[in-house]
Amino acid sequence: MSIISVSGLSKYFKVFKHHRGGLGAIRNLFSRQHSIVRAVDDISFEIEPGELVGYIGPNGAGKSTTIKMLTGLLVPTSGELLVNDLIPWKERQTYVARVGAVFGQRTTLWWDLPVIESLNLLQHIYKIPKENFEANLEEFHETLELGPFLDTPVRALSLGQRMRADLCAALLHNPDLLFLDEPTIGLDVVAKERIRQFIQKINHERNTTVILTTHDLSDVEKLCQRVMIIDQGKLLFDGELSRLKDKFGGQRELVVDFSEEYRTYEIAGATITAQTDLQVTYAFERGMITASELIGRLSAKYRIRDLEVREPEIEETVRRIYEERLLE
Ligand SMILES: Nc1ncnc2c1ncn2[C@@H]1O[C@H](COP(=O)(O)OP(=O)(O)OP(=O)(O)O)[C@@H](O)[C@H]1O
Numbered sequence: 001m002s003i004i005s006v007s008g009l010s011k012y013f014k015v016f017k018h019h020r021g022g023l024g025a026i027r028n029l030f031s032r033q034h035s036i037v038r039a040v041d042d043i044s045f046e047i048e049p050g051e052l053v054g055y056i057g058p059n060g061a062g063k064s065t066t067i068k069m070l071t072g073l074l075v076p077t078s079g080e081l082l083v084n085d086l087i088p089w090k091e092r093q094t095y096v097a098r099v100g101a102v103f104g105q106r107t108t109l110w111w112d113l114p115v116i117e118s119l120n121l122l123q124h125i126y127k128i129p130k131e132n133f134e135a136n137l138e139e140f141h142e143t144l145e146l147g148p149f150l151d152t153p154v155r156a157l158s159l160g161q162r163m164r165a166d167l168c169a170a171l172l173h174n175p176d177l178l179f180l181d182e183p184t185i186g187l188d189v190v191a192k193e194r195i196r197q198f199i200q201k202i203n204h205e206r207n208t209t210v211i212l213t214t215h216d217l218s219d220v221e222k223l224c225q226r227v228m229i230i231d232q233g234k235l236l237f238d239g240e241l242s243r244l245k246d247k248f249g250g251q252r253e254l255v256v257d258f259s260e261e262y263r264t265y266e267i268a269g270a271t272i273t274a275q276t277d278l279q280v281t282y283a284f285e286r287g288m289i290t291a292s293e294l295i296g297r298l299s300a301k302y303r304i305r306d307l308e309v310r311e312p313e314i315e316e317t318v319r320r321i322y323e324e325r326l327l328e
Pocket residue numbers: 013014015037038039057058059060061062063064065066
């Protein structure tokens with residue numbers, strides 16, 4: 001049973017053209033010229049309970065628009081969307097009690113209130129039973145290290161502190177689903193790692209289903225087995241991260257340390273891309289030859305001290321997909 005079921009989902013925005021200048025302002029009142037932005041364009045996918053899915057794509061791809069539809073903040077233009085057996089925007093009241101969301105770009109807490117007061121307010125809004133609330137607060141107090149800033153107004157928090165407060169707020173009511181729109185944006189390496197570990201812990205221990213958008217591909221690499229790639233509103237890839245690399249990874253590398261010097265290090269099926277002293281880097285095309293075949297050929301011809309197969313960087317793979325628009 002899927003926890004999220006999306007079928008033919010689209011969101012179009014009407015963007016009105018603006019005329020400039022004094023007369024333009026008057027023309028703006030009368031002319032209704034507009035263009036249509038297909039922010040999300042006919043996407044379909046299913047997500048099972050307990051999955052942790054990375055949702056990636058370049059700026060303006062449609063990630064936030066998708067998350068906003070999933071959280072019930074936006075009404076789709078067309079298509080079907082069922083989360084937890086509910087239609088998010090239609091049954092909002094019941095719906096929000098079962099999901100949590102963090103928008104990295106904007107806090108969902110009260111700007112002028114101390115963190116703890118925001119959290120107390122949420123207890124009343126979500127009608128969280130006292131024991132649950134206290135147990136969760138105690139746990140998050142520890143894992144998110146909220147102590148130093150519980151009494152600080154949200155507006156005075158650092159970005160990393162604010163993100164931790166927002167994560168706590170999103171999880172106080174034990175949601176089945178957690179939507180994270182760029183939860184690591186703007187954070188330093190240490191703060192990012194902390195947030196990642198927390199997300200992983202929640203997913204493991206509570207079996208919370210998580211959808212995460214990010215521009216930081218190390219988030220995906222460290223957290224997600226499954227990745228969805230969106231560009232210009234279209235879903236370009238949906239599958240295991242390893243399959244993404246296999247399918248679109250292109251060239252792999254083999255770095256070889258030779259035991260002695262040879263006149264040439266040429267080998268059929270691979271091209272030399274770098275060479276220093278006795279170390280040679282070969283590039284070979286996935287699908288044309290396997291790493292073990294190549295190693296076999298090399299060791300038949302040369303004496304080898306050490307070797308290493310390098311996988312393509314996920315950055316490189318994703319860049320290729322964006323560039324080539326390789327559809328499934
Ligand atoms: N309220 C709106 N009115 C008009 N156009 C919008 C609106 N919201 C989003 N768009 C447009 O829809 C497209 C997708 O935007 P969206 O915010 O979903 O992208 P994104 O993938 O989250 O990008 P980013 O990585 O920059 O956050 C963009 O072209 C954007 O300009």
